[in-house]
Amino acid sequence: MPYGPHTAGDRERMLSALGIASIDELFADIPTLLRAGRLDLPEPEPELELAARLQRMAGRNRTDLASFLGAGVYRHWTPAAVDQLLLRGEWYTAYTPYQPEISQGTLQSIYEYESLIAELVDLDVVSASHYDGAAATAEAGLMTCRATHRERVLVSKAVHPHYRATLAAYFGAGLELDDVPLVQEGDAAGTTDLGALERLLADGGPPVAGVIAGQPNFLGLIEPMAEIGRLAHAAGALFVSVVEPVSLAVLAPPGAYGADIAAGEGQPLGIAPQYGGPYLGLLASTDALVRQIPGRLVGMTTDVNGKRAYVMTLRAREQDIRRDKAASNICTNQALLALAASIYLATIGPHGLRDVAAQGAARAARLETALAAVGAPRVHSGPYLNEFAVRVPDARGVHRRLIEHGVLAGLALADVLPDEPSLADALLVCATEVTTDDDIALFASGLAAELTGPLTGPLAGAVR
Amino acid sequence: MSVVGERLQPTLFERSRPGRGDGKIPHPPKDALDRIPATARRATLPALPELNEPEVVRHYVNLSQLNYAIDTGFYPLGSCTMKFNPKLNEWAARLPGFANLHPLAPDEIAQGSLQLLWELEQALAEISGMTAVTLQPAAGAQGELTGILMIRAYHRSRADTERDEVLVPDSSHGTNPATATMAGYRTITIPSASDGGVDIDKFQAALGPRTAAVMITNPSTLGLFEKRIGELLDAVHEAGALAYMDGANLNAILGRFRPGEAGFDVMHFNVHKTFSTPHGGGGPGAGPVGVGERLLPFLPSPRVLSTDDGRFRLERPDERPTSIGRLRSFVGNTGVLVRAYAYIRAHGGSGLRQVSDDAVLAANYLKNRVGEAYEIPYDRPCKHEFVASAAAIKKRTGVRTLDIAKRLIDYGFHPPTIYFPLTVEEGMLIEPTETESIETLDAFADALIAIAREAETDPELVTSAPHTSPVGRLDEASAARHPNLRWRPMAGAETPCPD
Numbered sequence: 001m002p003y004g005p006h007t008a009g010d011r012e013r014m015l016s017a018l019g020i021a022s023i024d025e026l027f028a029d030i031p032t033l034l035r036a037g038r039l040d041l042p043e044p045e046p047e048l049e050l051a052a053r054l055q056r057m058a059g060r061n062r063t064d065l066a067s068f069l070g071a072g073v074y075r076h077w078t079p080a081a082v083d084q085l086l087l088r089g090e091w092y093t094a095y096t097p098y099q100p101e102i103s104q105g106t107l108q109s110i111y112e113y114e115s116l117i118a119e120l121v122d123l124d125v126v127s128a129s130h131y132d133g134a135a136a137t138a139e140a141g142l143m144t145c146r147a148t149h150r151e152r153v154l155v156s157k158a159v160h161p162h163y164r165a166t167l168a169a170y171f172g173a174g175l176e177l178d179d180v181p182l183v184q185e186g187d188a189a190g191t192t193d194l195g196a197l198e199r200l201l202a203d204g205g206p207p208v209a210g211v212i213a214g215q216p217n218f219l220g221l222i223e224p225m226a227e228i229g230r231l232a233h234a235a236g237a238l239f240v241s242v243v244e245p246v247s248l249a250v251l252a253p254p255g256a257y258g259a260d261i262a263a264g265e266g267q268p269l270g271i272a273p274q275y276g277g278p279y280l281g282l283l284a285s286t287d288a289l290v291r292q293i294p295g296r297l298v299g300m301t302t303d304v305n306g307k308r309a310y311v312m313t314l315r316a317r318e319q320d321i322r323r324d325k326a327a328s329n330i331c332t333n334q335a336l337l338a339l340a341a342s343i344y345l346a347t348i349g350p351h352g353l354r355d356v357a358a359q360g361a362a363r364a365a366r367l368e369t370a371l372a373a374v375g376a377p378r379v380h381s382g383p384y385l386n387e388f389a390v391r392v393p394d395a396r397g398v399h400r401r402l403i404e405h406g407v408l409a410g411l412a413l414a415d416v417l418p419d420e421p422s423l424a425d426a427l428l429v430c431a432t433e434v435t436t437d438d439d440i441a442l443f444a445s446g447l448a449a450e451l452t453g454p455l456t457g458p459l460a461g462a463v464r
Numbered sequence: 465m466s467v468v469g470e471r472l473q474p475t476l477f478e479r480s481r482p483g484r485g486d487g488k489i490p491h492p493p494k495d496a497l498d499r500i501p502a503t504a505r506r507a508t509l510p511a512l513p514e515l516n517e518p519e520v521v522r523h524y525v526n527l528s529q530l531n532y533a534i535d536t537g538f539y540p541l542g543s544c545t546m547k548f549n550p551k552l553n554e555w556a557a558r559l560p561g562f563a564n565l566h567p568l569a570p571d572e573i574a575q576g577s578l579q580l581l582w583e584l585e586q587a588l589a590e591i592s593g594m595t596a597v598t599l600q601p602a603a604g605a606q607g608e609l610t611g612i613l614m615i616r617a618y619h620r621s622r623a624d625t626e627r628d629e630v631l632v633p634d635s636s637h638g639t640n641p642a643t644a645t646m647a648g649y650r651t652i653t654i655p656s657a658s659d660g661g662v663d664i665d666k667f668q669a670a671l672g673p674r675t676a677a678v679m680i681t682n683p684s685t686l687g688l689f690e691k692r693i694g695e696l697l698d699a700v701h702e703a704g705a706l707a708y709m710d711g712a713n714l715n716a717i718l719g720r721f722r723p724g725e726a727g728f729d730v731m732h733f734n735v736h737k738t739f740s741t742p743h744g745g746g747g748p749g750a751g752p753v754g755v756g757e758r759l760l761p762f763l764p765s766p767r768v769l770s771t772d773d774g775r776f777r778l779e780r781p782d783e784r785p786t787s788i789g790r791l792r793s794f795v796g797n798t799g800v801l802v803r804a805y806a807y808i809r810a811h812g813g814s815g816l817r818q819v820s821d822d823a824v825l826a827a828n829y830l831k832n833r834v835g836e837a838y839e840i841p842y843d844r845p846c847k848h849e850f851v852a853s854a855a856a857i858k859k860r861t862g863v864r865t866l867d868i869a870k871r872l873i874d875y876g877f878h879p880p881t882i883y884f885p886l887t888v889e890e891g892m893l894i895e896p897t898e899t900e901s902i903e904t905l906d907a908f909a910d911a912l913i914a915i916a917r918e919a920e921t922d923p924e925l926v927t928s929a930p931h932t933s934p935v936g937r938l939d940e941a942s943a944a945r946h947p948n949l950r951w952r953p954m955a956g957a958e959t960p961c962p963d
Contacts (some may be wrong), residue, residue, distance in 0.1 A: 051556070060579065096745065114950050115477065119512055166792055265793070275569070326638065336744030339745065383504070416781070
């Protein structure tokens, strides 16, 4: 066994201390009929061979493409310090800090995480982390129902489709979830339809507990968040803002436009894409909702000698204390990823984070120009930050063929929003500070080749 | 000497000095944000700390040293399976091909990860005796919710809509009843039998046409195998209900008991327990869920499928309308699952059985030793963990289990899980795992025995412990009465900065 310390002699000593001849005797309480046979699994693999196997498997993934794929998960530069610090065993091999006297590192880091995210979202209470943006959004939806004693939530169709699907699953047990449609035409096309929202809030159906909208929305567009919040509040509902954390360096924070709850995906804060996780569910609320927020909370306090110290607090919300009356069943969370986000923010600072967001916006503007020049104009006309949809005939086919050109051309929107005919031939593309001019040129030339035949002269001017 | 570092740190915010830290990112053009309307812009920069990299590194290295961790010592937390976290697995998860792959990457460029996930599903199905496995849930509790939502969908698919109760034993993890509530069910709590096990007769009496599911942890949270599990499962199915197995204690029964084979309909795995993925100070984990035939149609979407040409693909969103949908974004915590896969390959079938054999042997050996000074309320062969009680010590000396736990810190050990399960007075749930040497087990037992002696001779020494940690016991009452949950210059100033 690769990691076990016991020699044959050790096992012998333990057995003789127990007065038994064989380990089998310790399993005698498993009824004979229910005992397992031999597990049909491969033989144990020595580290040398296993390492080679894992390297081969990782090599079968292609991560060499010029990527314009975002759609909720973004490539960013992560300062080398982040992973170096995460690799300290004192961080990643510790358990949940139930013994605060010997867990002050984790506890202070969570308190600092809560404080950093509170600054970003401009709300006072930040939960110590949830599984991901989708689960955090679902928890936010449930929070609005508990807080208002209502059972219906409205979610904008411009919220990430996976988040809406997750909300639907979490709400499957008796709560009602309705979509707010998108504006179909004009300058506001692709954003939440305020008129439809107003009608839904007053449609005579069950009263609405919460309204959920994203900023920027799934299509990369800027939403009229203050308006959405005003309509929600006028109907006695709470307002949930689904945020992308890097954008909060430059976009108005949820607290500034009256959101009661902010939820979102923390992955852009120094966390690798990893084909789906582990990521970081952000969840924050106003002080008024502190007893409704699910997940761990760490507070600053003092020890018996008056020394500053940190401890998990307000635990009467949690499952191990309240069981069936708990605010959520969450136990294991994403503490190490919250630590990654904190180290990222501490290293990059407020000016650095602003630069990341603004650099992404600048790269995206270049991308827009380059794609428009080869015949792929934007689908919508409203303002965007660093992600937008472009019109491309046979988007799915072009997307597939561009892989041969070395380009991952974002996301074919028909794959995730099949019921939006206006997006049937559209690619959702993004740029960040790591997107290079060469990447953009490769995308534009590949797309030109697909759309109009081989590239000709004027394009170079378009991408410079 | 303290078992952890002693250099308390000021907050990041107190370290901040305007103007520090720059140079990680090229400066953007000045007009980069001009297209964003002023109403949507942030008025002032967020008040994040301004620090340079050396300061950040010292801050986090010093903070890390305030933590106890498996890499620094024995961590016998019952129910948590704090085994060694192999370093190869950290290396593997960081391979660029795994780490940099976008979760929406087309299947054709994700064949390595898809193959790994598919093979891991097969391995978990084999280990558990289940028909199929989903890797989507992010943690055990989300796995529970997945399982109970599938059970709900199963009953509905049969137009069996009167079932609104979930039965759990009183010794269960708190996540079980909390999950039942989230899934819209009422929890019926069944008291334990006098031998600490599930009270089969009381369960049978509570089962009926309103029972949707029972949730059982086996071995139980007392570390005891439910001998009459076969009978119970028969009764559950007789009543038309389904049986959920909480797999938190799987580390005791690898290669010895396969829940699916025994008749459980669904179970979750805590890969951050059984399969050694690091706990990370509270997460991340992953909570794959295995199902039998009955629940197969309801598995979350997307599943990982193998195709005839030996390749792999993700199920399309609309491919299986019976699915309960998704519980989170994307396919799952793949980075965690890479580690679990590596662990299972490193051990193979024989190694996994040896894991459980050694974990159970170590727990029984330690139980014997701890029994020299503490009561063992259910004194029969345990599985991977056992409960000891300090009730008699408390009666004689006033020293509580909490005090003994804190005193263990002075002896250099992380305390066991205390006051869980709630059914044992002054209980300590002790789980040594298979990766601790006999010398460590003896040293820990010696420490507990010495503390029991101190309780008699110098109780004040124990009740005022720990004496060597960087901070003493905390004022949890005022933390809850006046919560300070984020840094504000004024709030922080009330509490002296450590340096």
